[in-house]
Amino acid sequence: MESTFERIKNTAKLRGMSLREVASKAGLGETSIYKWKTQEPKGRDVAKVAKKLGVSADYLLCLTDTPQFTRRDERDVQNILKDMTEGLSNDSALAYMKNGGEEIDEEDAELLKASLENVIRQSKLLAKQKFTPKKYRKDKD
Secondary structure, eight states: OOOHHHHHHHHHHHTTOOHHHHHHHTTSOTTHHHHTTTSOOOHHHHHHHHHHHTSOHHHHTTSOSSTTOOHHHHHHHHHHHHHHHHHHHSTTOOGGGEETTEEOOHHHHHHHHHHHHHHHHHHHHHHHHHHSOGGGSOOOO
16 A cells, blocks of 8 residues: 555656655655655645645545545545445346346456446546635645
């Protein structure tokens, strides 16, 4: 599993920034982030770095796999996915779940679950964009 330090390093690289640059823009000492390889970062410092990288602190802390999601968003996605997959596996399963009257195999079921999760995540992101008032939207620095 990816550590907080690795997640920050990879995200900064995707944004074309060095760790020193991220730390400086976040108002931290230039080598502060490097210390997080061995030390637990303070929550407020992670929040500052997250803001500069345009992601959630929960994403940097490896609590969610979607950069814009908080733990609550992640929990919501998992709950919706659970409800959907349980609904598909009972007797009232949708017709496309049957293949000539036979249950789909486990590999296909996992592919379907991954696809559903992707759709749920995208829908949640779109809803966040659409329904978040302009005054609460995070500015991208």
